[in-house]
Amino acid sequence: MKVLIGVAILITLLPAGLARAAEVFLVRNGQPEAVIVPGGGEFNGFVAKELQQYIATLSGARLEIVATAPKGKPLVSVGSKTAATGLKEGGYVLKRTTRDGQPALVVSGKDEAGTMYAAYDLLERLGFVFLLTKDIVPKRQIDVRMPALDERVEPSYQRRGVHVDFCYPNQTIWSLDYWKKFIDRMARMRMNYLQVFWFPYAPFLTYDYKGEKNFLGDVSTKESGYLLWATGFGSHLARDMVVGREHFTQPRLAPPEFQNVESPEQAFAVAQNMLRQVIAYAKTKKIKTWLAIDPVSLPANLARHARARTGDLPFHPIMGGVYVCPVDPVVDEINENRLKSLVSTYPGAEGYFLWFPELYPVCEDEKSKEYLLEQRPKDYAEQLRHWKHYTGYARVADRVVDSNNAAIYLMKKAIEARDRMNPKPNVGVGAFGRSFVYPIIDRIFPKDVPFTDMVSRGIWTPMGVPLYQFGGMGERERTLISRSDDDSGMLGMQFNVTMYYKDRLYDGALEHGVAGHAMQVNRARGQEHNEKFLADAAWKPKMTPEEFYRDYVKRIFGEQAAPEIFRAYQILEKNEEEMGWTQQGNFGCCGPISEIGIVKSYSEQGNPHDGPTFSGWPGFLESSRAKILYYRRSMELLRQAAEIFARAQGAVSEGGRTELAYLRNKTEAYAMHLEGLIRIREAYMEFDEAFKARNADRNAEFMERLDRSMKMFRGASHGSRAMGTKFAEVIDDPSDLGVLYRINIFLVYGFDIVEKFMENIVNFHHGKPYLNPVPFEKVFSPLPKIQTGRVW
Numbered sequence: 158m159k160v161l162i163g164v165a166i167l168i169t170l171l172p173a174g175l176a177r178a179a180e181v182f183l184v185r186n187g188q189p190e191a192v193i194v195p196g197g198g199e200f201n202g203f204v205a206k207e208l209q210q211y212i213a214t215l216s217g218a219r220l221e222i223v224a225t226a227p228k229g230k231p232l233v234s235v236g237s238k239t240a241a242t243g244l245k246e247g248g249y250v251l252k253r254t255t256r257d258g259q260p261a262l263v264v265s266g267k268d269e270a271g272t273m274y275a276a277y278d279l280l281e282r283l284g285f286v287f288l289l290t291k292d293i294v295p296k297r298q299i300d301v302r303m304p305a306l307d308e309r310v311e312p313s314y315q316r317r318g319v320h321v322d323f324c325y326p327n328q329t330i331w332s333l334d335y336w337k338k339f340i341d342r343m344a345r346m347r348m349n350y351l352q353v354f355w356f357p358y359a360p361f362l363t364y365d366y367k368g369e370k371n372f373l374g375d376v377s378t379k380e381s382g383y384l385l386w387a388t389g390f391g392s393h394l395a396r397d398m399v400v401g402r403e404h405f406t407q408p409r410l411a412p413p414e415f416q417n418v419e420s421p422e423q424a425f426a427v428a429q430n431m432l433r434q435v436i437a438y439a440k441t442k443k444i445k446t447w448l449a450i451d452p453v454s455l456p457a458n459l460a461r462h463a464r465a466r467t468g469d470l471p472f473h474p475i476m477g478g479v480y481v482c483p484v485d486p487v488v489d490e491i492n493e494n495r496l497k498s499l500v501s502t503y504p505g506a507e508g509y510f511l512w513f514p515e516l517y518p519v520c521e522d523e524k525s526k527e528y529l530l531e532q533r534p535k536d537y538a539e540q541l542r543h544w545k546h547y548t549g550y551a552r553v554a555d556r557v558v559d560s561n562n563a564a565i566y567l568m569k570k571a572i573e574a575r576d577r578m579n580p581k582p583n584v585g586v587g588a589f590g591r592s593f594v595y596p597i598i599d600r601i602f603p604k605d606v607p608f609t610d611m612v613s614r615g616i617w618t619p620m621g622v623p624l625y626q627f628g629g630m631g632e633r634e635r636t637l638i639s640r641s642d643d644d645s646g647m648l649g650m651q652f653n654v655t656m657y658y659k660d661r662l663y664d665g666a667l668e669h670g671v672a673g674h675a676m677q678v679n680r681a682r683g684q685e686h687n688e689k690f691l692a693d694a695a696w697k698p699k700m701t702p703e704e705f706y707r708d709y710v711k712r713i714f715g716e717q718a719a720p721e722i723f724r725a726y727q728i729l730e731k732n733e734e735e736m737g738w739t740q741q742g743n744f745g746c747c748g749p750i751s752e753i754g755i756v757k758s759y760s761e762q763g764n765p766h767d768g769p770t771f772s773g774w775p776g777f778l779e780s781s782r783a784k785i786l787y788y789r790r791s792m793e794l795l796r797q798a799a800e801i802f803a804r805a806q807g808a809v810s811e812g813g814r815t816e817l818a819y820l821r822n823k824t825e826a827y828a829m830h831l832e833g834l835i836r837i838r839e840a841y842m843e844f845d846e847a848f849k850a851r852n853a854d855r856n857a858e859f860m861e862r863l864d865r866s867m868k869m870f871r872g873a874s875h876g877s878r879a880m881g882t883k884f885a886e887v888i889d890d891p892s893d894l895g896v897l898y899r900i901n902i903f904l905v906y907g908f909d910i911v912e913k914f915m916e917n918i919v920n921f922h923h924g925k926p927y928l929n930p931v932p933f934e935k936v937f938s939p940l941p942k943i944q945t946g947r948v949w
Contacts, residue, residue, distance in 0.1 A: 183216075184215075190230075191303065192220060192221045192222070192233070193220050193232070194235065195236055198236070201236035204273050204276045207276055212280075215295060216297065217297065226256070226257075226261075228257075228259070230259060231303055232256060232259060233261070234264065234265065235272060236266070238267070242267075246315070247266070247267065247349065248309070249265060249266035249271040249274050249278070250275065250308070251275055253303065253305050262279075264279055267311075269443065270349060273344060275310075277346075279304075283295070288346075289681050291342075292342075293713050296810065312696050314673040316673025317348045318349060318352070318676070319352070319677075321351070321352070321354070326381075326898050327895030327896065328679070328895070329382070330410060330895055340435070347696065350447075351444050352446075353446065353449065354450075354587075356478065357450075357476075358375070358376035358456070362450070362495065362499055362502060364495045366459050366462055366487070371455075373424060376474065378938075379424075381415075382409065382418050382424060382428070383415075383428075388474045388748070389749045389936060389938065391898075395407065398897075399905045400884075400897075400900065401882075401888065401900075405894065405898075414427050429503075447506060448508075448510070450495065450511065450512060451476075451513075451514055452512075453563070453567055455488070456472075463487050464524065468516070468518045476515065476516065483520070483562075483567055496582075500582045508582065508607070510585045510587035512586075512588060513564050513588035515590075518560055533559060537558050540561065540593065543593035544593045547593060565598060569602075583605075585607035586607075587608070589610075590612070592627060595610065595626055595627065596629070599630045599633065607672075608630075611639075613639070613660075615640070616740070621659065622665075624668070624669050638674070640676070641653070642679050642687065643679075645745065646737060647746075648896055651684060651687065653737065654702045654705060654730065655730045655733075656733070656738060662674070667698055674691065676691045681890065682889070683892075686709060689709060690705050710723045713812070714816070715808070715810025721805050722802070724801060726798075741787045743830070743831065745899070749902075751777065752837050755773065757910075758771055758774075759914070769845065769848070777841070781838040781839075782842075785839065788834055789835065792835075799824040803821060806818075823887070826880055829880035830880050836869060837869075837908060839869060844866040844870075844915065847862035863922060866915070867915060867919045870912045870915050874911070874912040877907075877908040880900070881897070881905055884896070884900055885897055910932060910933060910935065
């Protein structure tokens, strides 16, 4: 009764025109009532067709698109610019009115992008939910009313988009067709900005030094399309999958376009053609693309011409290149050639970022040291004052400042090269967690050089993001990169909305003149809540997590299921705060997880049969005690959420059933994963206790504990297969294929390696064959011997 009274009061209070119009329909009894009238131009026609298609999906009725509305017909007017006068770029109007006595709904933007956003906003108000990986479609409706709206909407941020790094199988597996669908979804979420980053080993750019082209195939593998690291990531072949093999429809862990690539030359051609098409397609959806390269890192073959190199040699196995040093004309020439090639290869990009190295390489040659010692006093105190917020990434202060100054030198030279180009391209500076240096370089680089930086309290600044470091720069454009998910925990879904809010990434960033945001997307699937919040907050920067989640779960799962599912999301947010914010990564971002890496180190010890004595063993055991506590607590929270998801199945709306099944499956699989990590760490601890007993001449206890540890290793190995099988039950996006591949490599093969290696140790002490083969090559691909350098 209270609801009915409220509705009656609302209708009474509406202006007379809107009250009467409350009975106007777009679709009635499954038949079209209204028509769509687009303004002039091809793009307005596209927007009109989008409305037509989605309303047909909702109702089964196809509204006619006409140049002039017939008399007596309600109409949807698409793209009348005069209605959006005075709004910002991308702003729009949704207004119920009348045209020539006919009910009309104006769907119009300040510009073409704004008109598109208006249409997608209208469709969300009609019940659709647009996500980066899918559309949530509401229940079929035979009646679709023309909503009574009078709204002028504009973005709080000029740039709103996505940052993609080409270094994880979750993205490198994307086909061109998937890229186009992804871009379509970006547009539906009112985004207009795409950043793309790659390391020097990738095939997206060809350049040379004195006729010698950058080499491909030392760091990356043909089987991945030359897109992924060679070491520690298995074969990149579908035939080697143990669990979920049926989901891998291509022979290689690579896009369809790369399946037949057999040489670096082919990879260069395919990759660059594909990226050009991505950029061109993004432009059709009003999305501007910026590309990013690291000028401090070169492919090994070109770096050998440099005066000095630093870090791992012949190359860094993850960063994929060799770090070079300042005050070297050879490096400056190579970088100029690289920048020219970047601009000529991708003329459709709006701009190009020069990226600080993620690590802190330090140059030790005399010429570099002379230059860096000269530079150090100029901004040493100021860099350290800003750097104090970065306690999550502890480094030696002198090394941090010297590494930054070396990178700044190389970037300055690249900017000088830009200034010699005609026409002069847009070139900016970017980084992963380096905003503390931005107040300094604001005085160094011209104001037409934009800055972008990745920020997160979960990685670099545990006390919160120091947003002041982006302020006070006048007309310089600055953007933030938020993390949709952390790359060290991609097996589990992550719930970061509370972190974004506490870091004030949207309302606080406005106060410091930030122009926009790009969300880093590693595993797109499973992070839809994070991605939706980040997209919507660019228009509603003061939105709270509670406000967001209550609306989100109601729209996806329905009124009846929403309260319980909201509670599950709150539990998962709490779990993320206890795990993700404290850097308890558990799935390996850039190499095999420590639970299998430790046995590789053990295997390289002399005489492993008398027990582990290598240097990394005590630290691993010590960390295990803490991690087991974290993982047990996390399992408890995950299982609470999974139980809620299970109970909600009977109450969830039709459109949310598939999503709820996904949430439940991935939550259960993540809990199983953590249980497996606990099992194997407890097995290592029991194994260690066995050898302590042996060293104390308690031989019976030694054998008992040794056998018990072996049983625990076998249980962990069997559990990893069960977890992988569980995860593989629901695979509906290529992003999860990348995770499933790593489950096979890190957990199924990895735990099998541990089991077989430990079985040899146990067999030795039982007088059984103990030299049985251990398939380390399934995970640890061979590499040239790496000379470890000083990288901080």
